[in-house]
Structure formats: C-alpha cells, structure tokens
Amino acid sequence: MLVPTTHPLQAGLTAESTLISAYRGIRPATTPVWFMRQAGRSLPEYRELRVGTEMLQACLTPELASEITLQPVRRHAVDAGIFFSDIVVPLKLVGVDVSIVPGRGPVMGKAVRTAADVAELVANDPAQLDSALGPIIDAVARTVAELGTTPLIGFAGAPFTLAAYLVEGGPSKDHIRARTMMHSDPESWAALMAWTAEITGRFLRAQVLAGASAAQLFDSWAGSLSPDDYARHVAPASARVLEFVRDLTFTLPDGTTEARVPVVHFGVGTGEILPQMRDVGADVVGIDYRTRLDEGIRRLGGNVPVQGNIDPAMLAAPWAVLEAHVREVHRRGLDAPAHVMNLGHGVPPETDPAVLTRVVELVHSL
Amino acid sequence: MLVPTTHPLQAGLTAESTLISAYRGIRPATTPVWFMRQAGRSLPEYRELRVGTEMLQACLTPELASEITLQPVRRHAVDAGIFFSDIVVPLKLVGVDVSIVPGRGPVMGKAVRTAADVAELVANDPAQLDSALGPIIDAVARTVAELGTTPLIGFAGAPFTLAAYLVEGGPSKDHIRARTMMHSDPESWAALMAWTAEITGRFLRAQVLAGASAAQLFDSWAGSLSPDDYARHVAPASARVLEFVRDLTFTLPDGTTEARVPVVHFGVGTGEILPQMRDVGADVVGIDYRTRLDEGIRRLGGNVPVQGNIDPAMLAAPWAVLEAHVREVHRRGLDAPAHVMNLGHGVPPETDPAVLTRVVELVHSL
Numbered sequence: 227m228l229v230p231t232t233h234p235l236q237a238g239l240t241a242e243s244t245l246i247s248a249y250r251g252i253r254p255a256t257t258p259v260w261f262m263r264q265a266g267r268s269l270p271e272y273r274e275l276r277v278g279t280e281m282l283q284a285c286l287t288p289e290l291a292s293e294i295t296l297q298p299v300r301r302h303a304v305d306a307g308i309f310f311s312d313i314v315v316p317l318k319l320v321g322v323d324v325s326i327v328p329g330r331g332p333v334m335g336k337a338v339r340t341a342a343d344v345a346e347l348v349a350n351d352p353a354q355l356d357s358a359l360g361p362i363i364d365a366v367a368r369t370v371a372e373l374g375t376t377p378l379i380g381f382a383g384a385p386f387t388l389a390a391y392l393v394e395g396g397p398s399k400d401h402i403r404a405r406t407m408m409h410s411d412p413e414s415w416a417a418l419m420a421w422t423a424e425i426t427g428r429f430l431r432a433q434v435l436a437g438a439s440a441a442q443l444f445d446s447w448a449g450s451l452s453p454d455d456y457a458r459h460v461a462p463a464s465a466r467v468l469e470f471v472r473d474l475t476f477t478l479p480d481g482t483t484e485a486r487v488p489v490v491h492f493g494v495g496t497g498e499i500l501p502q503m504r505d506v507g508a509d510v511v512g513i514d515y516r517t518r519l520d521e522g523i524r525r526l527g528g529n530v531p532v533q534g535n536i537d538p539a540m541l542a543a544p545w546a547v548l549e550a551h552v553r554e555v556h557r558r559g560l561d562a563p564a565h566v567m568n569l570g571h572g573v574p575p576e577t578d579p580a581v582l583t584r585v586v587e588l589v590h591s592l
Numbered sequence: 593m594l595v596p597t598t599h600p601l602q603a604g605l606t607a608e609s610t611l612i613s614a615y616r617g618i619r620p621a622t623t624p625v626w627f628m629r630q631a632g633r634s635l636p637e638y639r640e641l642r643v644g645t646e647m648l649q650a651c652l653t654p655e656l657a658s659e660i661t662l663q664p665v666r667r668h669a670v671d672a673g674i675f676f677s678d679i680v681v682p683l684k685l686v687g688v689d690v691s692i693v694p695g696r697g698p699v700m701g702k703a704v705r706t707a708a709d710v711a712e713l714v715a716n717d718p719a720q721l722d723s724a725l726g727p728i729i730d731a732v733a734r735t736v737a738e739l740g741t742t743p744l745i746g747f748a749g750a751p752f753t754l755a756a757y758l759v760e761g762g763p764s765k766d767h768i769r770a771r772t773m774m775h776s777d778p779e780s781w782a783a784l785m786a787w788t789a790e791i792t793g794r795f796l797r798a799q800v801l802a803g804a805s806a807a808q809l810f811d812s813w814a815g816s817l818s819p820d821d822y823a824r825h826v827a828p829a830s831a832r833v834l835e836f837v838r839d840l841t842f843t844l845p846d847g848t849t850e851a852r853v854p855v856v857h858f859g860v861g862t863g864e865i866l867p868q869m870r871d872v873g874a875d876v877v878g879i880d881y882r883t884r885l886d887e888g889i890r891r892l893g894g895n896v897p898v899q900g901n902i903d904p905a906m907l908a909a910p911w912a913v914l915e916a917h918v919r920e921v922h923r924r925g926l927d928a929p930a931h932v933m934n935l936g937h938g939v940p941p942e943t944d945p946a947v948l949t950r951v952v953e954l955v956h957s958l
Binding site for chain 2: 452495544
C-alpha cells in the first residue's frame with residue numbers, strides 16, 4: 227500500500243488552484259471546469275480498462291481506480307480530478323451484500339424494510355470500516371502523486387441516497403418506500419440515517435486524509451424530498467457526515483494559515499432545497515440543470531459559490547447551440563461570488579469526448 | 593354506443609360544484625378534494641375488476657373504464673371523478689404499437705429515434721383518430737350519466753411526456769434521448785411535438801364533448817426540462833392541445849352565460865416551470881409535493897387557483913402526522929384564490945383506501 231505523504235494543500239500544490247480558490251469563494255481569473263462522471267463510460271480508454279472487471283472491483287483496485295480518475299484530467303485538461311468510486315463502496319467494505327448491475331445500478335442482496343432489518347444493519351460497528359479503507363487510501367495517494375497541482379475531489383454519497391438504495395433494495399422512482407419509512411417509523415429511519423452517516427463520513431474522511439483537496443457529497447436522490455422532510459429527516463445525518471471532514475485542517479506552506487478542504491453538496495432536481503443543502507455545512511452548492519443558475523444563486527442568498535449547470539442533453543447539440551448555452555450558464559454564474567463550471571448532472575455515456583474537451587477550452591477562454 | 597346527451601354544464605348539474613367553482617378561482621365554502629390515480633390499484637374492487645384484462649383493453653372497454661372511474665367516487669366521496677385512461681391510449685387508437693407492461697409502464701414496439709422514424713410516425717393523419725374515439729366517448733357518456741352533480745375531469749398526456757415515451761421507447765430516467773433530440777434535430781422534434789399535440793388534443797376534446805366538466809393535462813415528465821427548453825421546445829405544443837378544448841363553450845341553464853371547461857396542468861417536479869405551465873393556457877396549476885404549496889402559489893403570482901400537494905409518502909404515516917400535514921397543506925393553499933386538495937403525485941398502489949376516505953372527511957371539515 228502506498229502510504230500518503232504530505233497533503234497537497236500542505237505542500238502548497240493545490241491551495242492556489244483555480245478550483246480551490248473558487249470553492250473558497252474567491253473568483254479566479256479563469257473559470258475552473260470539471261464534469262460529474264468525467265471518469266467513466268464516455269471515454270474509450272475507460273471502457274477498454276474496465277473490460278473483464280466489475281464496477282465495485284474496479285473501485286477497490288487502487289491501480290485501476292487511480293488510472294480511471296486520471297484519464298479525463300489528461301484528456302480534457304479539466305481543473306480537477308474526481309475520485310473514481312461509487313457511493314455504495316463503503317457499504318460493500320462494511321459487509322453489506324451489494325452489487326452494481328450494469329444498466330441498472332446498485333442492487334442490494336436484501337432490502338432493509340422493517341425495524342428488525344434496520345436493527346440488524348446498524349448492529350455492524352461503523353468503526354470497523356476504518357480497517358477496510360486501505361484500497362481507497364492507496365488509490366487516492368497514487369492519484370494525488372500523479373495530479374501534482376491539479377486538485378483531487380473526494381467523493382461520497384449522502385445518507386439519504388444510500389438509505390434510499392438500502393430500503394428500496396435498488397434504484398427506484400421517487401424512493402417512496404424510503405420516504406414512507408421516515409414517516410411510518412421515524413425511529414428506525416433515524417437509526418438508519420445515523421449509521422449511514424458514520425459509514426459514509428469515514429469513507430470521505432479517509433480520502434481527504436490521503437490527499438483530496440476538496441470533497442463532494444452526492445445526495446443524488448434528495449430532490450425527491452419536500453423541504454420540510456429534508457430539514458427534519460435528512461439534514462442532521464448529512465451534517466454529521468461533514469463533521470468527519472470539517473475538523474481536518476492543513477497548515478499551508480506559509481506556516482500560519484490553517485486550511486480545511488472545501489465541501490460541495492449536490493443532488494439531482496434539488497432546486498427546492500438549495501438553502502437547506504447549504505445549511506448542513508457545505509461551502510459550495512451544486513445546481514442541477516433544471517434550475518436556472520442565477521435563480522439558484524438567488525435562492526442561496528447570492529453569497530454562496532456554486533457549481534454547475536450545463537444541461538447534459540446539450541452535449542449532443544450542434545456546437546453553436548452548445549456554445550451559446552455554455553456562455554449563458556457562465557453569464558448567469560457571475561451572480562455568485564465564484565462559479566465552477568460543470569454539468570447539471572453526470573456525463574451521458576454516449577457523449578463524444580471531443581465535445582467535452584472543446585467545452586473545457588471554451589470555458590477557459592471566457 | 594351510448595350517445596352523449598346534454599352536457600352536464602349545460603344541464604346545470606356541475607357548474608355550481610365546489611370543484612368547478614374552485615377551478616374558476618372562486619373559493620367554495622368547502623375545499624374540494626380528489627386524488628390523482630384514485631381510480632386504480634389501491635382499491636380492491638379495482639383489482640378484482642381488472643383480473644384477466646390488460647390495462648389498455650380496460651381503457652377501451654366502456655363499461656370497465658366507466659365503472660373504474662366511478663369506484664373511488666362512491667367509496668371516498670371525492671368531489672370529482674377522473675376519467676380512467678392512460679396517456680398512451682390516443683397513440684394506441686391511431687395505430688402506434690404500444691403496450692403497458694405491468695410494473696414498468698408504456699413500452700413502444702419501436703422507439704422513434706431518427707428523423708426518418710419521426711417522418712414515418714407523423715405521416716399518420718391525426719384526424720383519423722376521430723373515428724376511433726367511440727369507446728372513449730361511450731365510456732365518458734356512461735360515467736357522467738352516473739355521476740350526476742359530481743364533475744368528471746377529462747384526462748390527457750401532454751406532448752412532451754408522450755414524445756419522451758416515443759423517443760425513449762419506454763419509461764426512462766431524465767428522458768435524455770428525447771431532450772437530446774430537441775437540441776440535435778430541432779426540426780424533427782418540432783414535427784413530433786406538433787403531431788403528438790394533434791393526437792392528444794383530439795383525445796381530450798372528445799372527452800369534453802362527451803360530458804367532462806373539466807380537463808387535466810398531465811405533462812408527467814416536464815420536470816426534467818429546464819425553463820428555457822420548456823418555453824422554447826415544449827410549450828407551443830402544449831398550448832396547441834389546449835386550443836382543442838378552449839373553444840368549446842356550453843350555455844349554462846340561465847341561457848346567457850357561456851362556460852368553457854377549466855383546464856388543470858400538472859407535472860412531477862415542475863417547481864421551476866410553474867409560470868410557463870400556466871402560460872400555455874391553463875386555468876389551474878397542479879403542484880408536486882416537492883414544492884411548498886405557498887411557494888408555488890407565490891411563483892404563480894398569487895392569482896392562479898392551484899391543486900395539490902399532499903406528499904403521497906405521508907399516506908402511510910400515523911394519522912396524527914398525516915392530519916398535521918393535510919392541515920398544513922390546506923393552510924398554505926389559502927394564499928391562492930382557490931385550492932383543490934389533492935396529492936402532489938399519484939396514489940401509491942399500497943395505500944390503505946380507508947386512509948384516503950379519512951383524508952376526504954378531514955378536508956371537508958376544514
């Protein structure tokens with residue numbers, strides 16, 4: 227196992243990067259850009275590398291996870307790597323029966339439906355995860371050693387999204403079984419969320435300690451929640467996850483400044499709960515393409531750095547249409563203290579990688 | 593075939609009902625209530641009636657469609673019937689190869705992906721639908737004859753949602769193939785939308801002529817669209833659908849007042865496009881549970897009657913929790929000129945019907 231050495235922030239490698247500056251709310255001269263799911267199926271070099279290796283196996287093989295993380299940075303010259311992993315990896319590492327079915331997503335061996343199911347799950351001590359995180363720490367350390375001054379963003383799923391998979395047993399529309407449990411059995415729900423927060427918080431903390439200069443918490447399905455339910459039944463657990471990384475500080479090369487890694491919080495279709503997602507302790511809020519970026523910034527009070535929100539469906543449009551869209555998103559992003567260009571959802575697998583590279587060039591020219 | 597006689601509005605049966613009053617923006621003394629998908633799988637009498645009959649066959653058998661529409665009105669004493677049908681019924685009637693797969697939804701024999709596919713589809717003359725609408729007219733006429741003073745709401749899918757099924761070939765997440773076509777081949781997209789509007793408009797018009805006192809246009813998947821895309825690539829076709837019913841007027845019994853049927857427009861997760869959904873010509877806007885009802889009313893300018901938005905996941909909560917939620921939704925609805933209580937999405941199949949009946953009693957007592 228590669229042992230992490232000095233953290234890139236401490237080594238003075240990434241603290242001045244455009245990404246970290248923007249995440250701290252200081253607008254850099256050039257707008258930084260990266261793409262959610264940039265490491266993945268849109269790249270032929272990724273598809274080649276994955277032949278014969280299952281998704282979770284790839285996530286847990288340090289050489290593979292690291293190489294896959296680096297591929298889009300090399301190809302597109304994006305301003306960040308996003309750690310190649312999956313939100314269910316910490317569940318797998320703590321012994322939950324989960325697999326990723328191609329074309330479908332994470333599927334559980336057994337859905338967690340009853341109070342007894344929850345009790346059985348949460349009886350697993352989250353602290354045992356720490357001893358299983360070797361492959362993650364190794365992969366992150368390898369990756370940051372290669373990335374140099376390009377920051378790596380750590381990756382974790384938020385408790386609600388993980389709980390939605392656990393309760394539903396797999397992907398679902400509207401996640402109504404999970405959302406029903408929070409009302410029909412609030413005690414079991416709270417226990418499930420608290421346990422999941424401990425698991426995913428440890429997963430994220432390990433990545434930061436191993437060298438990630440920022441972190442993104444994906445609450446992919448939080449957009450299925452009403453603002454009231456999010457605040458009452460979800461936000462406390464997401465706040466708990468962020469406590470795992472908030473207390474980590476790194477002394478910058480000046481010897482006096484203590485820096486912690488900025489945290490981005492994103493979910494699909496979360497236009498109704500943006501302030502609540504900030505309030506769990508996020509420094510930056512990612513905004514789905516459904517919400518106009520200027521409107522999202524307004525809802526956040528105008529003083530929060532934002533990330534997003536090119537519509538992924540635009541990536542297949544004629545270049546003139548896509549270019550106009552990217553310029554419009556950039557213009558709308560000027561209402562925030564800083565803006566990191568990204569998609570408003572993940573890269574579709576069918577995307578022509580050359581288009582992504584061209585978008586990076588365009589954003590850097592704006 | 594049962595031939596429709598005098599329209600219920602003309603006969604003075606439904607014009608003074610609480611539902612139609614609220615839809616016209618005049619708040620009645622008692623808040624009207626009905627439930628999206630009230631006719632369906634949550635009712636044992638429905639499941640019994642459907643044994644051995646496929647979904648689309650049930651929709652096209654007038655006795656069955658009528659009886660299924662009436663079941664929840666009898667059981668729950670809701671203030672409206674919603675015509676039992678499916679948004680793909682007009683496609684089926686015009687000869688498109690479509691079936692409804694239990695647990696999955698509408699599936700097309702062939703997806704409409706290319707310009708040639710679109711050209712082939714739109715070569716079917718929409719006017720030929722008129723001669724195939726007999727079973728629909730029959731079912732509506734039977735139903736309104738039974739409903740008396742309870743209004744029937746006609747039902748149709750909006751062009752975007754139908755196009756999403758056609759392009760994707762079945763249900764999909766984010767409908768990215770359809771949303772991509774609107775950018776990559778806007779001419780084919782416009783042709784597809786225009787054709788679909790003619791089909792679904794005729795389907796809705798037939799229901800109104802046969803006795804529906806109101807109409808609801810379901811753009812189920814419009815929540816996957818950005819406001820810009822909705823306005824540019826979707827709204828014109830939805831406006832065209834509503835032209836099919838806007839010009840139908842009925843002389844009320846006073847002999848002087850000309851009334852047309854009010855139109856409700858609803859989609860899942862459409863909090864970002866509520867004003868645009870009103871602007872296609874809707875009288876009432878349905879609001880998904882994700883958006884706080886008072887916030888939705890505010891976005892609509894405070895002068896539009898609204899419908900919604902109990903969270904369906906709350907139907908399994910202990911009664912005290914559900915009651916508090918319904919009272920809160922009712923209180924928030926007071927900001928609009930009028931409010932029709934409903935869910936913010938369809939009735940989940942597992943719902944205890946007794947709970948729905950109790951919600952009706954509660955709403956009528958508020």
